[in-house]
Amino acid sequence: MGTIVESWTEWDPLRHVIVGRATDCHIPPNEPALEAKVPEDSDMRGQHGKRPQEMIDKGNELLDNFAAMLEGRGIIVDRPTPTDFSLPVTTPDFHTDSQFGCMPPRDVLLTVGKEILEATMSYRCRWFEYLCYRPLMQRYFDEDPGFRHEAAPKPRLTDADYHDNYLSEKIGVEQRLKWAAEKHFVTTEEEPLFDAADVLRFGKDLVVQHGFTTNLKGIEWLKRHFPDHRVHTVNFPGDPYPIHIDATFTPLRPGLILNNPQRRLPDDQRGLFERNGWEIVDAAQPAHNQPPALCYSSVWLSMNVLALDDKTVCVEASEVYQADQLDKLGFEVVPVDLRDAYAFGGGLHCCTADVRREGGLQDYFP
Ligand code: DAV
Numbered sequence: 001m002g003t004i005v006e007s008w009t010e011w012d013p014l015r016h017v018i019v020g021r022a023t024d025c026h027i028p029p030n031e032p033a034l035e036a037k038v039p040e041d042s043d044m045r046g047q048h049g050k051r052p053q054e055m056i057d058k059g060n061e062l063l064d065n066f067a068a069m070l071e072g073r074g075i076i077v078d079r080p081t082p083t084d085f086s087l088p089v090t091t092p093d094f095h096t097d098s099q100f101g102c103m104p105p106r107d108v109l110l111t112v113g114k115e116i117l118e119a120t121m122s123y124r125c126r127w128f129e130y131l132c133y134r135p136l137m138q139r140y141f142d143e144d145p146g147f148r149h150e151a152a153p154k155p156r157l158t159d160a161d162y163h164d165n166y167l168s169e170k171i172g173v174e175q176r177l178k179w180a181a182e183k184h185f186v187t188t189e190e191e192p193l194f195d196a197a198d199v200l201r202f203g204k205d206l207v208v209q210h211g212f213t214t215n216l217k218g219i220e221w222l223k224r225h226f227p228d229h230r231v232h233t234v235n236f237p238g239d240p241y242p243i244h245i246d247a248t249f250t251p252l253r254p255g256l257i258l259n260n261p262q263r264r265l266p267d268d269q270r271g272l273f274e275r276n277g278w279e280i281v282d283a284a285q286p287a288h289n290q291p292p293a294l295c296y297s298s299v300w301l302s303m304n305v306l307a308l309d310d311k312t313v314c315v316e317a318s319e320v321y322q323a324d325q326l327d328k329l330g331f332e333v334v335p336v337d338l339r340d341a342y343a344f345g346g347g348l349h350c351c352t353a354d355v356r357r358e359g360g361l362q363d364y365f366p
Contacts, residue, residue: 003143004356007111008203010251012357013309016076018105018136019067020351022059022344023082025051025101027294028125032162036186036212037241037296040169044294048098050086051294051343059103059341063351066314066336073308078355080105080132089127093156096124102132103344105353106246109133110196112206112226113361115148116140116353119196120155122187122213127157140355152221153192160190176240180211183235185242187215194218197244197350200251203362204228205272207249210235211242230365232272236263246349247300250283253310254364256329258283258303276365284325287318288339295343297350304347308334314348 003016028034029048038044067077085099100123108129110117116137118130130151140147155161166179166186179185187193198214199222200207206229208219216233223231236248239262249265250258257273259265261282273280286302297304302322306314315323317335326333338348345351 003140003147005111005116005140005144005147006114007201007354007357008113008359008361009201009357011253011307011310012359014070014075014307014354014357016078016355017070018078018080018109018133018353018355019063019070020103020105020345021063021080021082022051022056022101022103022341024085025056025059025103025344026085026098026125027051028100028123029097031096031124032159032164032167033123033186033212034125035169036162036166037243039241039298040171040173042296044296045169047294055294055340055343059344062338062341063103066338066348066351069334069336075308076355078136081135083128083131089124091127091156093158094124098125099128100125101344102129103341104197104346104350105133106350107195107197107244107345109353110199111354112201112229114144114146115150116355117196117225118151120152120193120218121195122155122157122161122193124157127154150225152194152225155191155193158190161188161193162186163188173240177237180235180239180242181237183210185210185215186212189215189217192217192221194222195244196353197246197346200245200249202251203364204230205365206231207234207245208232209242209245209248211239213243234265234269236260237266238263241298244346244350247298247302247304247347250303250305250349252305252307252313252326252329252331255279256281260300260303262300272365281329284321286322287320292339292342297342297346301342301347301350304349306348306352316347
């Protein structure tokens with residue numbers, strides 16, 4: 001009863017959120033999009049199958065605690081309904097032997113105003129992940145007469161979607177950085193592709209990362225889909241594995257953005273922010289030298305923080321340098337133990353998706 005879907009930014013006061021689950025999460029078999037993303041020295045190379053149950057239980061415990069903490073602060077929390085991720089995905093165009101999970105709703109669901117848009121995704125193993133959120137979408141549809149439930153066109157994900165020179169275990173970081181600088185990513189321009197976690201919401205402006213999981217056609221599709229927004233394309237040439245913007249570029253409040261110092265926004269893409277007096281500061285160093293075991297993401301999940309409002313930020317509890325920096329920038333820092341859930345698909349921003357934040361549509365870059 002009484003759901004309202006509406007969220008325009010990453011920092012307005014959070015009132016209702018989805019928190020993912022680690023349940024039944026699988027390491028999917030190899031496929032082109034994964035081949036390009038799994039770091040060359042990763043302990044995940046060559047492995048697939050259901051993740052160890054004790055790690056899943058621990059991940060769920062941390063996600064449940066995070067959800068309970070948010071509820072304790074008066075925020076409504078909903079959870080996805082996992083499907084059976086051991087099932088294969090077969091379409092007329094591709095087959096893969098198992099699926100992924102539903103820990104990072106941020107990758108799948110893009111909330112813009114009163115709309116929640118299901119992203120195309122670009123991994124075959126994540127093709128059906130939206131189904132985990134359909135019970136919630138149906139309920140929001142019934143409860144909120146203003147809710148717009150949208151889905152981007154499902155992609156075909158044939159081999160034509162992937163550059164085959166990325167399909168090698170040994171490319172080397174130097175070559176990857178060269179390709180990133182040339183904007184040569186694993187996904188081709190065959191059809192529109194995007195993950196929701198490549199998009200940041202700044203009121204009337206949407207900032208979208210062009211990289212492995214979002215191609216230029218995907219960004220063009222978003223432009224046509226949101227004609228009342230200004231959609232800006234950014235890329236971060238320092239990132240050899242560019243997926244998702246939320247461990248790279250993190251807006252915290254109007255006028256302030258954290259930027260990963262290894263993945264700086266190029267000077268020629270800073271105009272929008274500089275003209276409007278926004279400050280882009282280097283994020284603090286991560287507290288860890290290595291990601292946890294069986295984790296896709298880099299140590300920069302340190303900056304994958306969740307803003308509860310423009311003065312309060314949830315930071316992973318072991319990320320002491322990031323917490324200290326945010327404290328000095330004037331935020332109330334809420335430490336959240338989540339590191340043992342990183343392996344299921346990310347940090348505090350990844351494992352959530354907005355349903356409602358207070359505040360209406362504003363133009364921050366007039
Ligand atoms: O730095 O590995 C992680 C983003 C997860 N949504 C990284 C990017």
